[in-house]
Amino acid sequence: MTVKPYPLQFKPEMKERIWGGRALEGFGLELPEGSIGEGWMIGDHPNGTTKVMNGELAGKGLDEIREGYGREWFGTKGFSEINGRFPLLIKLLDCNDDLSVQVHPTDAYEGLPAGELGKTEMWYILDAKPGAKIIYGLKDGVDRAAMEAAIAEGRIMDTLQEVPVEAGDAFYIPAGTVHALCSGVVVAEIQQNSDTTYRLYDYDRPGLDGKLRELHVEDSLNVIAYEGAGAQRMKTDGAVAGQWLNIATSPYFVVEKGIVAAPWQLATSAESFVILVVADGEGRLKWADGEQPVKAGECFLLPATLGDYELSGGMTVLRSVVPA
Incomplete structure (x- = not known):
């Protein structure tokens, strides 16, 4: 079937998270019950594949679009060279509570599951309550030995930079950057098509099943870019209409x-x-x-x-x- 190209809109895949809430309803999105932390808006991943809501291709998953139209519709650069999938994952995040302190690997990390990509991402802050903040990188001079000691002694928070945020802030988070969104922010996230996260610290709180969530300390220590990975932040209120x-x-x-x-x-x-x-x-x-x-x-x-x-x-x- 020949279909003329048109803008595709997808039904979001909603994900319950211990740190989620109900803020995404403010966009008119339909949420299932529970604490919804993530809306996967455009996804082609085994853990979440979105389906088209509009036009001739309604009901088809992004994986089916990739298989049927991808080489033409996605563009000459529009594929992951590693696994052939759509290369990006687009999310909206409702951080009603603090997320775990975490870090993501690069594509080259040997510990990645087969077919999985690394995870470089960026955040655009859509909304932030007064006093909202994020964790963004390490304090100067923190190396692997210092991080290991801080974890062992229960003072990992002493090694991390906290940054105040407000709506319109943008953060680039290359793989290897330690980070965490904190309570009171709603975020648009553009990232590599990956669902691999290594948790360093999770505030000793139970997950949705009542048990402590798994930490990935050794993997985290292996992939942290202790000298920095090129993370950048900016205020975007200088944007000019039409540019x-x-x-x-x-x-x-x-x-x-x-x-x-x-x-x-x-x-x-x-x-x-x-x-x-x-x-x-x-x-x-x-x-x-x-x-x-x-x-x-x-x-x-x-x-x-x-x-x-x-x-x-x-x-x-x-x-x-x-x-x-």
């Missing part, structure tokens, strides 16, 4: 922030699909064969072959592509 502001660049994704205040003519390229995350506001997305309303909390996968499209209305949008 893209680069807020994260990695070998796996480039993320830009755009303010839509008037009709904005844009286009995809042959190298990569485009992912649009509507961070706030509302408007319209128009392309050659159709248009639809869009609003905060919605995410779209635009095929590389879509060509010209237009954004209009009053909204903030995050645009992600795979670098050429």
Whole structure:
């Protein structure tokens, strides 16, 4: 079946987490019961594959799209060279409580499960309560020996940097960076298509099953970039309407922030699909064969072959592509 390319919207895969809440309902998303910490908005992973909600391909999973249309629709750079899957995973996170102190491996780590990628990611803070903070990297001079000693002596928090956050902040988190989101933030996360997390510390709290969650101290110590991995943070309030502001660049994704205040003519390229995350506001997305309303909390996968499209209305949008 030949299908003309169009913006794909997916039914989110909701994940219950000990640290989650109900804040994603504020985007009009339908949540199951429980403490929902993650909405996997666009995913092609064994632990969560999203299905199309709109248009001719409604009901098909992103894995089926990849198999049927991927080489054309995803672009020449739109595949993981390691496992052939869609290379990115897009999430919305509701941090009603502190997440575990954690670190992610690179693609090269020998301890990765077969077929799994490393995990470099970025965060864009959608909302933050007064006084909200995150853990972001190690204090100066903390090496493996110092970290091991701190863990053994129950003072790991003394080795970590805490950073205050507010809506509009962006954080680039390369693999190897120790980090943790803390309570009171809602976040858009663009990351490699991976579900591998190594926990260093989890506040000695029980998980959803009432038991302490597993820690991965040895793997964590192995993959931490003690000299830094290139993590960067920025305020993004300098974004100008009708211009893209680069807020994260990695070998796996480039993320830009755009303010839509008037009709904005844009286009995809042959190298990569485009992912649009509507961070706030509302408007319209128009392309050659159709248009639809869009609003905060919605995410779209635009095929590389879509060509010209237009954004209009009053909204903030995050645009992600795979670098050429």
